[in-house]
Amino acid sequence: MPEQFATLAGGCFWCVEAVFDDVTGVNTVESGYIGGTVPNPTYEQVCSGRTGHAEAIRIGFDPEVISYGDLLDIFFHVHDGTQLNRQGNDVGTQYRSAIFPHDLEQDEEARAAIARAQEETDKPIVTTIEALGEWYPAEDYHQEYFAREGSKNGYCMAVVAPKLQKFRKSYAARLKAAATA
Template sequence: MAEEVATLAGGCFWCVEAVFDDVLGVDAVESGYIGGSVPDPTYKQVCGGDTGHAEAIRLHFDPDIISYGDLLDIFFHVHDPSQLNRQGNDVGTQYRSAIFPHSPEQEAEAQAAIARAQALIPRPVVTTIEPLAPWYPAEDYHQEYFAREGMANPYCMAVVAPKLQKFRKSYAARLKRQPA
């Protein structure tokens, strides 16, 4: 089967990118912006909350190794889909929980994944399914941010590292490389 693409927003893209970089079957992860009204937005503009964009990741994956549904289950496991327009202390529509399907099949699977997540979470899941929109890659310094800067950045140590640890513990069989 041919490689597929998934686009997901679950708060700070550094967090979500770090998790999916470790997933077996994910060939590439790119941080970027989607869902807004300003062409070619900058990080500063998106952080200002006025562009309508979400910080998001775009994944290229092999569906023979991992299904879109399994990717969505991981997505729901590593962020809080019950927080409207925020993740923890990151507040604003740019940190919303959203899925941007690339096909009607992905949209149907997104609806099913939201239902699965809702069955596990006592609070309402507020994740939206939004139409696919223009994708704008984030600036180069955001790409692979946790891999490059994570251990030196207090935000990453406090926020990204625990999410990555939670993922690695719960999805050990899905890791590209086993932890040392």
């Protein structure tokens, strides 16, 4: 079965990229921008909140190793789908929770994943399902940011590291390190 792609926005892309880099069956994770109106936006433009783009990740995965539904369950585990246009102290539409399905099957699975996530909380899930628009890779310095800069960056230590630790504890069997042990 050929590689498939998932495009997800769950706050700062450094946070979600770091988690999915560790998942067995994930081949690539690219940070970027999607869902806006300005062609080839820069990080500064997206951060202004005026382009309509979300910080997002595009995951290349092997569906024979991990399903799209499992990726979505991990997504809801590591970010808060009940926060509108924010994740923690990161506030603005660029930090919204959104799923960008690549086809009808992914759209149906996104709706099912939102329903599963809703069963786990009393607060309404505000994650949107948005049309897959033009994908713009983020600048090179954003790619694999946590892997390169995490231990030197206060934001990463305060925000990304705890998300990664939570994921690793809850999904130990899904870690690439576990698969090679």
